[in-house]
Every structure is written in C-alpha cells, then in structure tokens.
Amino acid sequence: MLSGRPGVGPVEKARDGLRDDARLFGLDEVSYSPQVKGTIEALNDAVQEMFLVSLPRYTHRPKPTGGRSAGPDAPPPTFAPFVTLLLERVRWWNTEHHPAALGGLTPSKPGWRTLRRELSEAGCRIPAMSSHEISATADPDPAAMLHRTDWAALAHAYGPAATTADDLLGLLEDDPEVQAASLGRLEMSVLHQGSLYSATAPAALFIAGVLPHPRTLAVHESFFPWDDRTRPLRAALLEWLGQFAESAAFDDEALADPQDAEEAEASEAVHACRAVRPQIFDAIAPFLDDRDETVREAALGAVTHLLAADDLADRIPVAAGRLERLACGGGGRRERAGALLTLARWGRDTATLLTDEDPAVRTCAALGTADPSAIDVLLAELADPVAVDGWFDEPLPQVDGWFRFTVLRGLLERAESFEQVLPVALALIPLCSQYSVDRDWGPLLACAFPEPHPAGAALTRAQSVFLTALLERDSCWGPIANRILWLRGAGLPVERGELRVLVRTAGE
Numbered sequence: 001m002l003s004g005r006p007g008v009g010p011v012e013k014a015r016d017g018l019r020d021d022a023r024l025f026g027l028d029e030v031s032y033s034p035q036v037k038g039t040i041e042a043l044n045d046a047v048q049e050m051f052l053v054s055l056p057r058y059t060h061r062p063k064p065t066g067g068r069s070a071g072p073d074a075p076p077p078t079f080a081p082f083v084t085l086l087l088e089r090v091r092w093w094n095t096e097h098h099p100a101a102l103g104g105l106t107p108s109k110p111g112w113r114t115l116r117r118e119l120s121e122a123g124c125r126i127p128a129m130s131s132h133e134i135s136a137t138a139d140p141d142p143a144a145m146l147h148r149t150d151w152a153a154l155a156h157a158y159g160p161a162a163t164t165a166d167d168l169l170g171l172l173e174d175d176p177e178v179q180a181a182s183l184g185r186l187e188m189s190v191l192h193q194g195s196l197y198s199a200t201a202p203a204a205l206f207i208a209g210v211l212p213h214p215r216t217l218a219v220h221e222s223f224f225p226w227d228d229r230t231r232p233l234r235a236a237l238l239e240w241l242g243q244f245a246e247s248a249a250f251d252d253e254a255l256a257d258p259q260d261a262e263e264a265e266a267s268e269a270v271h272a273c274r275a276v277r278p279q280i281f282d283a284i285a286p287f288l289d290d291r292d293e294t295v296r297e298a299a300l301g302a303v304t305h306l307l308a309a310d311d312l313a314d315r316i317p318v319a320a321g322r323l324e325r326l327a328c329g330g331g332g333r334r335e336r337a338g339a340l341l342t343l344a345r346w347g348r349d350t351a352t353l354l355t356d357e358d359p360a361v362r363t364c365a366a367l368g369t370a371d372p373s374a375i376d377v378l379l380a381e382l383a384d385p386v387a388v389d390g391w392f393d394e395p396l397p398q399v400d401g402w403f404r405f406t407v408l409r410g411l412l413e414r415a416e417s418f419e420q421v422l423p424v425a426l427a428l429i430p431l432c433s434q435y436s437v438d439r440d441w442g443p444l445l446a447c448a449f450p451e452p453h454p455a456g457a458a459l460t461r462a463q464s465v466f467l468t469a470l471l472e473r474d475s476c477w478g479p480i481a482n483r484i485l486w487l488r489g490a491g492l493p494v495e496r497g498e499l500r501v502l503v504r505t506a507g508e
Contacts, residue, residue, distance in 0.1 A: 184223025301397025452491025
C-alpha cells in the first residue's frame with residue numbers, strides 16, 4: 001500500500017489508502033468496505049505496473065510487461081529522488097494523461113457525476129429541441145453530454161479533439177486566468193479562424209448549457225494580448241457563441257456538393273452546427289435581459305447572427321419585442337444602437353426613433369426604415385464622418401469596420417441622385433485611401449457613374465467636383481489594385497494622370 005496514514009489499524013489504513021488512491025487516479029471518492037478490497041489491490045497493482053516497474057532496481061516485478069528493465073545496473077533511488085519521481089508521475093497523470101475511461105478528461109478534473117450535480121444545482125441545462133427540429137443531442141444535461149461524447153473521435157483544427165473536454169471544464173475553474181486560457185484554446189481549436197469542425201457543435205452546446213453557472217460571472221482579461229477588454233466570462237462565452245453562429249451561417253457553395261472526403265467532413269460539421277442553432281438561441285435569449293450591459297450586448301450580437309437563419313425565423317417576433325423595448329428604453333447608446341441595427345436586419349421598422357435626441361440612435365433608426373425622412377438624418381450626420389466614427393469606442397457586434405461605412409451604405413441605398421450625396425462625399429474624401437476604396441470612395445464612384453461614362457462625353461458638375469477632390473487625395477492612389485474595378489465600372493481611366501486629363505478636357 002502506497003498511501004494511508006502511519007500508526008493506524010489495517011482497516012482504517014485501507015480506508016485512507018482507498019480514498020487517497022482514488023483521488024490520485026481522478027475517481028470520485030469511494031467509501032471503504034471489505035467488499036472493495038479488490039478495488040484497493042487493483043489500484044495498487046496499477047501503481048506498480050505504471051510507475052514502480054520503471055524505477056531502477058525494483059525487484060518485486062523486475063521489468064514492465066513486454067519491456068526491458070529500467071536501469072538494472074543503476075543504484076536504487078533514495079527517498080528524496082523517489083518522492084520527486086512519484087510527484088512528477090502524479091502531476092503527469094492528473095494534468096496531462098487522458099484515459100479513455102474518463103471521456104477525454106484528465107483525472108484532475110471532477111468526476112462527471114460530481115460535475116453533473118454541480119451543474120444541476122447551478123441551473124445549467126441544454127435547451128430541448130421542439131418537436132419539429134432534429135438535434136445533434138437529445139440530452140439536456142451538459143455534464144452527461146460531455147461525458148458521453150467521444151471527443152477523441154472528433155476533430156478540431158489541430159487533429160483529434162481529445163483535450164477539448166478539459167478545455168470546456170476549464171471554463172468552470174475558480175481561477176479567472178485558467179478560464180481565459182481555456183476559452184482562448186477553444187477559440188484556436190474548435191473555432192479556428194471561424195472554421196467549423198466535428199467537435200464544434202458539441203462544444204457550443206456545452207458552452208450554451210453552462211452560461212448560467214455562477215463561475216461565468218468571473219471578470220478577467222482576454223487570453224489574447226491584442227484584446228485589452230476586461231469583462232465577465234459570460235460575456236466572452238456569448239461572444240464566442242456569436243462567432244459560432246456567424247460561421248454556421250456562412251454559405252459555402254462547396255458544402256452543397258462536396259467533391260472529396262475532406263469537403264464531406266467539413267460539410268457534415270457545418271450541418272451539425274446548424275442543427276443545434278435553435279438550442280443555442282434558446283440558451284442565449286434569457287441573457288438579453290441580463291443585469292450586466294456587456295453580457296446583454298454580447299447576447300444581442302449572438303442573437304443577431306443566430307436569427308439570420310431561416311429555420312429560426314419563428315423566434316424573431318418574441319426576440320424583436322424585447323429589442324424594441326430595449327431600443328426605446330433608458331439604456332446606454334451602444335445598447336440602444338445595437339438593438340436598432342438588429343431590428344433592421346430582421347426587417348422591423350424603426351422609424352419611431354428618427355427624432356431621438358441621441359444622434360447615434362437617430363442614425364441607427366434611419367438605417368432600419370423606409371421613411372422618407374430617414375435620408376435627411378443620414379445626410380446630416382454623415383456630414384461629419386469623424387464624429388460618426390467616434391460614437392462607439394469599440395465596434396458594435398453588428399458592424400464591420402468603421403461605423404461611417406455602415407452609414408454610407410445606408411445613405412447610398414436611399415439616395416435619388418449623386419448631387420444629393422455630393423456634400424457627404426466631399427466630407428468623406430479626407431478619410432479615404434486606397435485601402436478603403438471598397439467601403440467608401442468606390443461605392444461613391446458607382447453612385448456618381450451609375451452607367452459607364454461615354455468616351456468624350458462631358459462630366460456633370462457633381463462628377464467633376466468629386467473626381468477633382470479624389471485626384472488631390474494622395475492616399476487614394478498607390479499599388480493596391482482594388483480601385484481598378486471601380487474605375488473601370490465607371491468607364492474612367494485607371495491611372496491617375498489619365499484621369500486628370502479626362503477631368504480637365506471632358507466635353508471639349
């Protein structure tokens with residue numbers, strides 16, 4: 001017996017030994033009785049076969065089964081080196097070893113029954129599917145799903161997903177740094193650069209299921225050095241689920257007709273992720289009303305991507321009612337603006353807030369309505385694009401890039417003529433560059449020249465003024481070729497010098 005307290009009787013020693021050995025091997029605690037004597041012996045035999053036979057001069061069993069004796073001529077270890085070797089073996093076993101019997105977990109993680117009890121007490125569950133939906137899992141218990149999933153048979157970006165269960169459990173550790181590191185590894189593995197794998201859907205279900213756990217309230221910094229935000233883990237998990245939903249919504253034509261085994265595997269992973277979106281949404285929806293603003297914002301971002309799916313359209317009316325109350329309420333600018341942008345994506349009219357006192361809220365309301373006065377709001381606010389970009393310290397989840405790009409797109413969709421847009425175009429040019437052409441001055445060119453400019457034809461005054469200002473902006477001209485397609489589409493020369501000549505001589 002390797003464990004047990006000295007100076008106690010054999011029964012008590014056996015009881016202590018069983019408890020310590022069980023803990024050593026990551027098992028749930030076992031109470032001693034004479035009937036479990038065989039369990040004690042089996043554990044000690046395992047220690048012998050997996051550790052003692054690797055030590056020099058161990059004589060009870062001279063060598064591992066099928067192996068060679070470890071250092072037959074070396075002196076036996078003294079007490080201190082023996083303890084060091086034993087502790088190192090225990091550390092490896094508990095933190096790096098992934099026995100199949102534990103479902104891919106390391107023994108240092110809690111037994112799944114213990115985890116199941118803890119998650120149940122915290123109100124954690126995976127929402128059930130409605131009768132007309134097909135689920136990748138019918139088990140509402142996150143712990144049971146984690147235990148029953150054969151993670152080693154699944155894949156992520158770096159191969160078999162054997163360690164994914166450990167990372168998922170790491171989200172519930174007491175140490176916020178461990179939580180952040182676990183989420184970082186999950187982002188790099190099962191959602192690597194937005195890619196989906198066979199391990200992604202079950203991982204997303206577990207994350208959605210444990211959102212109510214009190215440990216997700218822990219505040220921590222991001223695992224990634226370029227992300228300096230400090231926020232509750234719950235907000236970070238919701239953002240992760242939003243990225244999951246965005247990736248699942250991506251329409252890749254190759255998935256519809258896979259040509260090889262790799263494409264077939266990718267297609268299967270995407271379909272599995274799409275199948276669990278209803279469950280993910282039902283888990284996230286309650287957090288739209290969370291007390292923490294960062295959590296509400298992350299939940300809103302995730303819901304925005306989830307409800308872009310046709311098979312979740314029946315969830316929109318209830319969610320929209322919550323967001324309409326949020327947009328009209330007394331919340332902060334980010335929250336109200338994000339709610340309006342999401343409502344616009346769902347086709348809900350937001351004209352009631354066109355006269356709101358907050359310019360950001362007014363503008364977001366204008367982006368979600370066909371009301372004729374919406375264009376006046378957009379023209380007025382985009383006349384100062386620097387101010388528009390300064391409305392939000394961090395981009396809203398519904399926005400890609402500078403906010404002025406989103407506002408400009410909404411303006412151009414509503415503009416009746418380029419002459420109407422010209423003041424905004426001139427205000428934007430000082431911010432334009434060859435790198436932003438696809439988001440600002442390229443679409444403005446398309447608005448100025450809805451048809452290719454005929455050779456030798458005169459330019460309108462608005463076209464001439466815009467092109468002259470554009471030619472004077474050095475940052476718009478350089479080796480980046482994106483501008484070429486826009487200039488050709490407008491029927492204009494692609495070289496700066498030739499365009500100068502055209503502006504100067506057009507119509508002569």
